[in-house]
Amino acid sequence: MTGTKERLVEAALATIKEEGYGGTTARAIAGRAGMNQALIYYHFGDIKNLLLAALDETSAKRMASYEELLARTETIEDLVQLARDIYREDLAAGHVTVLSELIAGSLQHKDMGPEVLKRLRPWIDFAARSIEKVTKDTALETLIPARDVGVGIVAFYLGVDLLHQLDPSEAPADRLFDHAARLAPALGMVMAFGTIEEEK
């Protein structure tokens, strides 16, 4: 029938989000998809491959959509706004949970680590590129280590997701983003000072 692989991928994503890495068994996935367990092995070879395919799928979709948003982002204020939008959608939809669970699970299944890392890098690149774009031709350009900050942002997203898993009611990151939004206009001046400090 149509879409078996797609349905398995969707079921795998939903299972990771709701049951966690350890709860994402062949039985759980197939049950959710209303399909036979053996189909996982027929179509993906093993569970690891299905999970990685699922990660590919969400990553590709989200990246395409965010890339578009980035195209329309010019200033630091825009970027903070973009970061907040991404954060809200990803957290609510559980996209980051898929990543954080797969990373946490990679400690158990060590051969999965490199594969997950490979799929994580584009996000770090995306974050770095975003920073580069809005600091390009400004005093901040040389001051901010775009790549390191990119890694830091991804780390922050992952960590916030972990906390959100524990306590979905609290949303302190929301308030932090609001705060950042208010401070963003001042950031230029601050960093200008930073530049002076550096050059002393």
Place this chain on the structure above:
Amino acid sequence: MTGTKERLVEAALATIKEEGYGGTTARAIAGRAGMNQALIYYHFGDIKNLLLAALDETSAKRMASYEELLARTETIEDLVQLARDIYREDLAAGHVTVLSELIAGSLQHKDMGPEVLKRLRPWIDFAARSIEKVTKDTALETLIPARDVGVGIVAFYLGVDLLHQLDPSEAPADRLFDHAARLAPALGMVMAFGTIEEEK
């Protein structure tokens, strides 16, 4: 023999750090401790309790040690330094990994979540208190939402730990802390500007 519970706790911690949450089975823990699996159930009732006891143990030890350091911390520069020291030790020793794995595992074993959260809160409080301490009686005091930033810092630590699990060779957070250390002196002025913005 003496110290059975302690040995099990140590073995549990080591197992989480090296094998991940999913790899932390009764067999793996007991094997590492050189003890009988049944002792886990005799002393802790079930594996979940052992893991929580293990989390209590590391948390208490580290908290005591960091509390001392905080007592000697006065300025923002000091705090950045403290944050960096804690980050380095915790990451290397795998302390944060214990937390991040338990949080990630809580999605699977939902009754563990609240217990882990209970043990995480002191760290958020610690971070918040640290911020409050160095901003006390400064212009930053009202400007920085200490609790939210505390949560953010804990999130950042957790996320950096996840990334570190995937790729221990890279240490971008190290560079970020260096950067923060250089920028710290300027932070006061920046925030002063922030204040002005706010009050407009």
Place this chain on the structure above:
Amino acid sequence: MTGTKERLVEAALATIKEEGYGGTTARAIAGRAGMNQALIYYHFGDIKNLLLAALDETSAKRMASYEELLARTETIEDLVQLARDIYREDLAAGHVTVLSELIAGSLQHKDMGPEVLKRLRPWIDFAARSIEKVTKDTALETLIPARDVGVGIVAFYLGVDLLHQLDPSEAPADRLFDHAARLAPALGMVMAFGTIEEEK
């Protein structure tokens, strides 16, 4: 394409020789043949039938070739030579392995036993006829129970093959045949004595 059945038969033979009876699955056979698993069922109904067809195939080929050789065999010395040639070729090519694996597997799949036996009998007959031919009109004719010795020879081939599977480096049967070849000329006299003993 032409020769689908033939290719499946060849693949089945190769799989038994290399992977053993238990490793000869539909997937393994079809994979080796570069074909679809379902073709096995289309052409042969089930795996058992394919294996029996494969046995038929090798048996027929080899029997034709050996029958020719037997036609040119007249003396005991010739026969020992023939036995050695057959042994060498069959062992190296894995022909006997196909048989020994199918027989061993028949204990698991009991309905296969009679079918395999049916295909084994011609070989016992061949061995018996060979003995009869070279002892015909000699003192040995009544002395040697041709059929029983035929069974014994087939048994010996099968057993040597099993040992060869375990340790292909050793070839004691080679040396035994050499020995038999040297002793063959004496066999006539020996048996004459045997006759005298018998008649006592």
Place this chain on the structure above:
Amino acid sequence: MTGTKERLVEAALATIKEEGYGGTTARAIAGRAGMNQALIYYHFGDIKNLLLAALDETSAKRMASYEELLARTETIEDLVQLARDIYREDLAAGHVTVLSELIAGSLQHKDMGPEVLKRLRPWIDFAARSIEKVTKDTALETLIPARDVGVGIVAFYLGVDLLHQLDPSEAPADRLFDHAARLAPALGMVMAFGTIEEEK
């Protein structure tokens, strides 16, 4: 309770004899023993180890018993008798079947081969020693390659067992042994001729 390992070993032996290597699954063994499948893994680690332990067990028992019989064996006539006794008991009890099935199965599970071979060698040694003993200080001593003939005898036993699995009604080997028994007295003279032939 008492004898769990022993019961599993007995059940494993019985299962191999009746269901063949491929039919000797954890379920089949545990079912026959009336025990939980997991006990196999608790006591033996995996099925392979249980099968090898089972092979050890039968081998040790039989070897001890046959060694005793060999001690009382002096002449070729005795040895033929001994060979026939061993053959009858082993074939009927299925002892050789355990070996032949494990050897045949080793083609599938290649890591089992060396272990089975290790346990087969004592039998080849036993056969060789038996021949050496009865030919010691006779003309046959230098004439018969005891080790090669030992391998040949073991091969013969294995092959006869395979045939017996296919058709337990026929017992041609019985008749061959009877024949050998009648010819044994003549063998000395025959071999004396052989010696003369050799020395020519």
Place this chain on the structure above:
DNA sequence: TATGAATGAGTTTTCATTCAT
């Protein structure tokens, strides 16, 4: 003829946990 997809029952093995001693 041929194929990709599908399935239910089976495989080996591991799990958390219990229990008698």
Place this chain on the structure above:
DNA sequence: GATGAATGAAAACTCATTCAT
């Protein structure tokens, strides 16, 4: 306190086979 043994449920994965196309 401690241990070896035991267990039912579940894990990942494979099997022979069928079926619609």
